[in-house]
Amino acid sequence: MPETPSKRQLLQGNEAIAHGALAAGCRFFAGYPITPASEISEQLATLMPRFGGTFIQMEDEIASMGAIIGASLAGVKAMTATSGPGFSLIQENLGYACAAEVPCVVVNVMRGGPSTGLPTSPAQGDVQMARWGTHGDHPIIVLAVSTVSDCFTTTIKAFNLSEQFRVPVIILSDEIVAHTRECVELPAPEEVYIINRIRPNVPPEWYKPYEGDSRGIPAMASFGDGYRHHITGLVHDDHGFPTENPGEILNFHQRLTQKITRGFPEIMMTRSYRLEDAEVAIIAYGSVARSAMRAVEEARQQGIRAGLLQLITLFPFPRSHVTPVLKHCRAVLVPEMNMGQISREVQRVNQSFCAVVKHNRVDGQVITPDELSTRLIKL
Amino acid sequence: MKKNQASRYEIRFSGSGGQGLITAAVIFAEAVGVYDCQFVCQTQSYGPEARGGRSKAEVVISDAPIDYPKARRLDLLLAMNQAACDAYFRDLSPGGLLVVDATLVEQYPTSRIVAIPFTTIAKEELGREMVANMVALGAVGVLSGHVHAASLEKALLARVPIGTEELNQKALQRGMTEAAKVQLDTLPRSIFNDDEV
Numbered sequence: 001m002p003e004t005p006s007k008r009q010l011l012q013g014n015e016a017i018a019h020g021a022l023a024a025g026c027r028f029f030a031g032y033p034i035t036p037a038s039e040i041s042e043q044l045a046t047l048m049p050r051f052g053g054t055f056i057q058m059e060d061e062i063a064s065m066g067a068i069i070g071a072s073l074a075g076v077k078a079m080t081a082t083s084g085p086g087f088s089l090i091q092e093n094l095g096y097a098c099a100a101e102v103p104c105v106v107v108n109v110m111r112g113g114p115s116t117g118l119p120t121s122p123a124q125g126d127v128q129m130a131r132w133g134t135h136g137d138h139p140i141i142v143l144a145v146s147t148v149s150d151c152f153t154t155t156i157k158a159f160n161l162s163e164q165f166r167v168p169v170i171i172l173s174d175e176i177v178a179h180t181r182e183c184v185e186l187p188a189p190e191e192v193y194i195i196n197r198i199r200p201n202v203p204p205e206w207y208k209p210y211e212g213d214s215r216g217i218p219a220m221a222s223f224g225d226g227y228r229h230h231i232t233g234l235v236h237d238d239h240g241f242p243t244e245n246p247g248e249i250l251n252f253h254q255r256l257t258q259k260i261t262r263g264f265p266e267i268m269m270t271r272s273y274r275l276e277d278a279e280v281a282i283i284a285y286g287s288v289a290r291s292a293m294r295a296v297e298e299a300r301q302q303g304i305r306a307g308l309l310q311l312i313t314l315f316p317f318p319r320s321h322v323t324p325v326l327k328h329c330r331a332v333l334v335p336e337m338n339m340g341q342i343s344r345e346v347q348r349v350n351q352s353f354c355a356v357v358k359h360n361r362v363d364g365q366v367i368t369p370d371e372l373s374t375r376l377i378k379l
Numbered sequence: 380m381k382k383n384q385a386s387r388y389e390i391r392f393s394g395s396g397g398q399g400l401i402t403a404a405v406i407f408a409e410a411v412g413v414y415d416c417q418f419v420c421q422t423q424s425y426g427p428e429a430r431g432g433r434s435k436a437e438v439v440i441s442d443a444p445i446d447y448p449k450a451r452r453l454d455l456l457l458a459m460n461q462a463a464c465d466a467y468f469r470d471l472s473p474g475g476l477l478v479v480d481a482t483l484v485e486q487y488p489t490s491r492i493v494a495i496p497f498t499t500i501a502k503e504e505l506g507r508e509m510v511a512n513m514v515a516l517g518a519v520g521v522l523s524g525h526v527h528a529a530s531l532e533k534a535l536l537a538r539v540p541i542g543t544e545e546l547n548q549k550a551l552q553r554g555m556t557e558a559a560k561v562q563l564d565t566l567p568r569s570i571f572n573d574d575e576v
Contacts, residue, residue, distance in 0.1 A: 008412075008413055008416070009413060010405070010408055010409040010412050010419075010421070035427075062520050119427050120424075120425055120426060120427050165426065176422065176448070176449075179423055180420055180421065180422050180448045181405060181408055181419075181420070181422075182412070182419065182420055182421075182445075182448075183412035183413060183418075183419060243446040287448075290446050290447050290448055291446075291447050293445040293446040293447070294446045297446070367448060367450070368447075368449075369447050369451070370451070
């Protein structure tokens with residue numbers, strides 16, 4: 001097996017996601033090229049075979065999602081990467097992965113939408129779609145990246161959460177993060193903390209494929225392991241067979257929801273910057289968090305006590321991290337490259353603690369530090 | 380808004396798609412970041428066209444970690460055509476330097492300018508118009524004073540397609556030589572006319 005590059009190198013966000021996937025143990029990638037996500041496919045087309053993995057360019061994103069579900073069921077960590085239009089196509093099979101509890105990672109490098117939108121411009125318009133894009137109540141984890149080094153570490157984290165909770169994990173990037181190049185030093189493979197799915201330790205005849213452990217997460221046998229079992233998108237019982245029994249339906253939904261609820265402390269990730277004495281704060285994610293950090297610095301130079309809460313986990317919404325900021329600040333600014341998708345969540349958890357102010361930009365341009373510091377000063 | 384950090388140095392490579400501006404910026408960033416070990420961010424912005432249309436690439440260099448990755452007040456603007464020169468000239472900081480391809484830019488918005496016929500040099504002296512970007516990269520490297528020539532050369536050799544190393548290297552050298560002839564201290568100190576300073 002070749003060495004993972006471990007010296008200082010200049011990488012694009014997209015390339016770092018590809019390296020992160022390999023470091024996490026991903027050995028199957030199926031995708032269809034689309035700006036601004038194509039570099040992830042390009043990198044993995046070259047690298048995946050060197051790691052003994054499989055790369056397939058599929059006919060479309062519906063098939064890509066199907067392929068990674070199949071690979072994961074066969075015991076291989078799998079990922080696909082796309083942008084808005086492809087993310088729409090992925091939704092159908094994504095629901096299957098949620099229902100059948102198939103670990104997998106889906107990267108969505110957001111570009112201007114709706115429809116084919118603005119292929120080469122940045123946006124953050126797919127945030128609520130990442131949470132609710134596929135139909136029905138379903139568990140899902142959505143993470144956002146903002147720097148090249150983030151792209152690497154968060155991708156590893158995405159695989160770990162996916163394996164640990166048997167849930168699809170969405171990584172939301174955007175055109176700016178995807179195409180920004182920075183120097184990173186990637187860790188050696190043995191330095192990377194990896195979580196693998198729990199495998200059954202009972203004889204095949206005792207195996208119940210959808211019986212949760214104490215945390216509600218079922219052990220997962222791979223196809224071909226000798227554990228014969230049934231997998232379906234229909235609501236199913238512990239044996240994996242369709243059910244219409246109200247009690248079993250309720251168990252299915254409760255376990256799916258509770259396995260995530262119980263994992264909140266591990267799943268919810270944020271980064272605080274100068275919040276200790278902040279009177280006003282920005283809550284931001286993705287590339288906007290970088291503009292926000294500069295804006296906080298410049299507002300501080302003008303005597304404004306500003307801080308930043310950067311969201312890495314977008315869903316489940318990190319309420320326990322956001323509430324203290326809302327309680328301690330006079331006002332919170334939520335800048336986004338959309339019409340207000342995370343600000344809805346912030347407003348939802350804000351029980352009149354403070355003023356929540358939106359700042360939205362949908363003209364295909366980056367939110368600049370100047371416009372944010374101007375807003376901060378007026379808060 | 381005042382300039383954010385004294386240590387930040389911002390360059391924009393601009394022109395039209397297909398001129399190799401992103402490649403030039405990537406090589407510059409790699410030289411600065413990997414070989415000179417400074418903090419660097421390289422970003423880009425382009426239209427959906429494969430060739431033609433707008434294209435710009437930026438390199439931000441700093442001695443501290445970089446938060447906002449894009450350029451705000453340019454210290455150096457390379458404009459490889461008139462449209463880029465016109466569109467981005469106003470993003471230069473007053474003490475910034477405008478570098479243009481004298482082959483394709485005819486109207487100069489300031490006298491604080493270095494005009495070198497990159498495309499003509501590439502076409503007539505090196506035999507390939509394609510390497511105009513590398514001639515420009517060599518010149519920008521010297522004029523910026525923010526990268527070691529040896530680093531730029533190493534980064535270039537690691538990035539260009541196999542079989543084109545010698546041509547590209549020659550182009551880089553040619554740009555460096557041309558820029559070395561420029562006496563920056565003879566230029567006006569500001570991009571605005573002297574009576575406005």
